[in-house]
Amino acid sequence: MYLTIKIMKKINIFLSAAGISFSLIFLSECKKEASSATSSTLGTTPYTLATPYLFPSPNLSSQDPLTVEGIKLGRYLFYDSILSLNGHSCSTCHIQSRGFINLNTSLPAPLDTTLSRIMPLFNLAWQPYYGWYGQYPTVDLWAADIVNGTKILDINIDTIVNRFNRSKIYPALFNKAFPGQNVISQDKILISVSYAISQFARTIVSANSPYDQYKQGTSGLSPSAQRGMQMFYGDPQYDINGNIIQAGGDCYHCHSSTLFTNNDFYNDGLDSVFVGKNRGRYAITGDKEDLGKFFVPTLRNIGYRAPYMHDGRFQTLMEVIQHYNTGIKRSSTLAPILTKNYNNVHLGMTAQNMADLDSFLLTLDDNKLLTDTNYSSPFKH
Numbered sequence: 001m002y003l004t005i006k007i008m009k010k011i012n013i014f015l016s017a018a019g020i021s022f023s024l025i026f027l028s029e030c031k032k033e034a035s036s037a038t039s040s041t042l043g044t045t046p047y048t049l050a051t052p053y054l055f056p057s058p059n060l061s062s063q064d065p066l067t068v069e070g071i072k073l074g075r076y077l078f079y080d081s082i083l084s085l086n087g088h089s090c091s092t093c094h095i096q097s098r099g100f101i102n103l104n105t106s107l108p109a110p111l112d113t114t115l116s117r118i119m120p121l122f123n124l125a126w127q128p129y130y131g132w133y134g135q136y137p138t139v140d141l142w143a144a145d146i147v148n149g150t151k152i153l154d155i156n157i158d159t160i161v162n163r164f165n166r167s168k169i170y171p172a173l174f175n176k177a178f179p180g181q182n183v184i185s186q187d188k189i190l191i192s193v194s195y196a197i198s199q200f201a202r203t204i205v206s207a208n209s210p211y212d213q214y215k216q217g218t219s220g221l222s223p224s225a226q227r228g229m230q231m232f233y234g235d236p237q238y239d240i241n242g243n244i245i246q247a248g249g250d251c252y253h254c255h256s257s258t259l260f261t262n263n264d265f266y267n268d269g270l271d272s273v274f275v276g277k278n279r280g281r282y283a284i285t286g287d288k289e290d291l292g293k294f295f296v297p298t299l300r301n302i303g304y305r306a307p308y309m310h311d312g313r314f315q316t317l318m319e320v321i322q323h324y325n326t327g328i329k330r331s332s333t334l335a336p337i338l339t340k341n342y343n344n345v346h347l348g349m350t351a352q353n354m355a356d357l358d359s360f361l362l363t364l365d366d367n368k369l370l371t372d373t374n375y376s377s378p379f380k381h
């Protein structure tokens with residue numbers, strides 16, 4: 001259990017900034033319960049998460065090891081509105097056939113003012129932080145924040161414990177995932193639910209795009225996508241007067257590795273004044289250096305994810321590309337790598353260069369993710 005006091009404070013700062021009251025007592029409860037949940041994984045079947053070609057090792061939790069039974073319970077919970085009083089389940093907003101987002105940008109009030117664009121759920125086992133601001137800090141406990149802390153599901157623990165204990169399926173599913181829990185009790189519920197959902201979500205892997213097939217040598221890329229790939233990995237070149245000699249997108253510095261993220265926070269020049277949800281990571285750290293900085297999202301499955309950015313301000317990928325080409329806004333926290341766009345110096349991409357980059361980005365779309373039955377609702381079968 002490595003939820004330190006500092007992180008707890010950060011969560012609290014974020015949540016109170018978001019107008020949400022969140023009790024530290026709840027987190028210390030988690031702390032107490034964490035060890036009992038792990039010591040009871042005896043009798044479960046370990047699950048090994050395969051590491052796809054060219055992926056680094058996943059970020060596994062020692063507190064909440066993946067088990068076949070835990071993943072199964074998590075999958076049921078993910079798709080079940082039993083966890084909420086407002087009729088939502090995780091799958092209301094994270095819809096598999098849409099790459100685990102929801103095209104609808106508007107969240108129910110009052111969440112619309114405190115939360116941002118829905119984030120997709122895949123390759124989470126390779127992320128060190130969760131949320132646009134990194135506000136859900138640990139791999140195994142973010143679901144507790146989401147279930148309880150953010151009020152997304154609007155739960156009442158008493159009601160949910162009663163529902164679980166009356167359910168025909170859950171007592172057995174809990175008992176198998178966390179042996180000994182045939183009676184679902186109030187003090188264990190959040191930690192078990194969190195661990196199970198997090199286990200399921202960590203098994204959602206996306207690594208079967210045309211780009212992956214190209215890297216494995218099993219298929220080619222179109223000439224346009226190949227030129228776009230050169231843009232993606234190319235640095236722009238300027239003469240001493242700042243005139244462009246060679247165009248380059250320079251995307252790979254932040255959207256790096258096969259994960260297409262460097263797993264860090266940057267200000268990518270969307271705004272020069274930071275208010276409300278545009279404050280970025282500052283909202284949880286209170287550090288001015290973090291104003292306007294957001295977690296660098298993966299670009300995998302980006303074709304399914306419009307509208308783009310934390311607030312969904314861009315409707316198309318071409319608008320995003322135009323932003324990087326000529327639209328960067330200056331501020332003190334702007335990523336240094338983007339400062340070359342000053343004084344009318346931009347990435348120098350022509351319409352053709354931008355169309356090519358767009359084609360390359362679309363090679364990161366993995367159709368298999370949208371229909372893989374390992375991730376689909378267990379209630380449909």
Ligand code: HEC
Pocket residue numbers: 078088089090091092093094107108114115116117118119120121124127129130131132133142143146147152153197201
């Ligand atoms: C009402 C819509 C909604 C529901 C329901 C919902 N989420 Fe989300 N989810 C969001 C939004 C919005 C974000 C982005 C939050 C932010 O950072 O501002 C998000 C972000 C996340 C993230 C972070 C992803 C990343 O890449 O960092 C995870 C994990 C997640 N949700 C899991 C869940 C789980 C598990 C459930 C069910 C317990 C759930 N969500 C229910 C809207 C929703």
Ligand code: HEC
Pocket residue numbers: 232249250251252253254255265266267268270293294295296297299302305307308309310311317320321324325335337338357
């Ligand atoms: C300095 C780091 C950095 C560089 C360089 C960079 N990005 Fe980004 N990118 C980010 C961050 C941070 C975000 C999230 C910003 C937000 O939502 O406020 C982002 C978001 C995006 C998104 C939207 C993702 C979503 O989930 O909505 C796309 C698409 C994108 N970038 C493509 C590119 C392309 C193409 C390039 C090269 C032309 C590029 N980026 C260069 C940091 C960077």
